[in-house]
Amino acid sequence: MTSRILRALAVAAAGLALVACTATPTPKPAPPPVDGADSGGRLLLWAPAALEVQATLLADAYNATHTNQVELTLVPAADYPARVDAAAGRNALPDLFAGAVADVPGWTRRGLYQDVTGRIDRLPFAARINPAHLEAGTSGGARHVLPFVVQPQGGDAVGISRDSHKADQAWNFLYWLLSDEAQVHVLARNGDPTARDDL
Secondary structure (H helix, E strand, O other): OHHHHHHHHHHHHHHHHHHHHHOOOOOOOOOOOOOOOOOOOEEEEEEEHHHHHHHHHHHHHHHHHOOOEEEEEEEOHHHHHHHHHHHHHOOOOOOEEEEEOOOHHHHHHOOOEOOOHHHHHOOOOHHHEOHHHHHHOEEOOEEOOEEEEEEOOEEEEEEEEOOOOOHHHHHHHHHHHOOHHHHHHHHHHHOOOOOEOOO
């Protein structure tokens, strides 16, 4: 009787082992498209008022060619850090917010931007992006921002806020921001330096 039970248990165990060996592993989800999603999202973007010309040109050009729409809010430079801090305290940051390269490292260390390292790494022009802006938003080896407006004395970077629930749509704007269209036909045409050294 006992030997029959032991044999039955051995057969059952062998069957389980065979099933475990032949089971199909669960596939990993596909990464989001390299350019994000242009799916009709309404994106809130904050920028310092000193960048009114460039930020308005960029928002208008993006809105004219995309289903997503960027709603730009310009904040006086003197009030900008306090506005960001207040919104962060209420978990009410906009989808995207720009800031001076000098302010970005502190916001990055506080976790106010989403990690976009994997998205940046997949860009075909990743190695050509202005390194100073990337470095300003790098913490613990993770990158969080891209150049917004490049200026001789630094400029501003922009990232997706930790509070945004529209990361794929927000990334679509950032992807476009570094495209030839935005860099050459919007920013360079306005007399601003490009954020990529191959343009």
